[in-house]
Amino acid sequence: MTRAPTVFAIAVALAACGAARADEQGYELRVTSELTVEPGASAAISVAIVPGAGRTVSGDGPVRVAVSAPDAISLPRRRYTRKDAADPAADAPRFDVRLKAREPGDHAVALDVRFWLCGSRVCRPVAATRSVTVHVPAPVPIDAAPPPADAAVDAAARRR
Numbered sequence: 001m002t003r004a005p006t007v008f009a010i011a012v013a014l015a016a017c018g019a020a021r022a023d024e025q026g027y028e029l030r031v032t033s034e035l036t037v038e039p040g041a042s043a044a045i046s047v048a049i050v051p052g053a054g055r056t057v058s059g060d061g062p063v064r065v066a067v068s069a070p071d072a073i074s075l076p077r078r079r080y081t082r083k084d085a086a087d088p089a090a091d092a093p094r095f096d097v098r099l100k101a102r103e104p105g106d107h108a109v110a111l112d113v114r115f116w117l118c119g120s121r122v123c124r125p126v127a128a129t130r131s132v133t134v135h136v137p138a139p140v141p142i143d144a145a146p147p148p149a150d151a152a153v154d155a156a157a158r159r160r
Contacts, residue, residue: 035132111130
């Protein structure tokens with residue numbers, strides 16, 4: 001009879017430990033949520049994988065950033081690996097995802113990041129996704145002349 005409460009207490013304790021680990025990611029994926037790019041201009045989205053305290057991004061395991069975007073955004077590359085990072089040997093690899101805006105509007109660029117996160121004894125695979133909104137403003141016509149300074153006065157006089 002005394003075993004049942006003990007077994008129950010152990011099961012509750014283990015479940016609590018599992019829940020605490022699930023809430024704790026152990027890393028931060030730093031990505032800009034929005035970016036404004038003029039039509040025809042190029043820009044870069046910075047993607048940084050920052051491990052938490054006591055964790056590392058595996059130097060031996062694969063690191064991959066896959067990018068997808070609508071046709072209004074041109075991507076010279078759709079896949080980045082650790083060797084494409086700003087500093088491939090860095091503890092927190094950072095990638096500059098290049099893009100070029102083709103058409104005005106708000107466009108979603110999807111990032112699929114995969115890497116191995118290591119603790120003191122074990123590494124585990126991590127898959128994370130983020131979306132970046134790229135704002136491309138409509139071009140302003142060059143030949144559009146500003147209204148005359150007295151246009152508001154003339155309009156008010158005509159209404160009387």
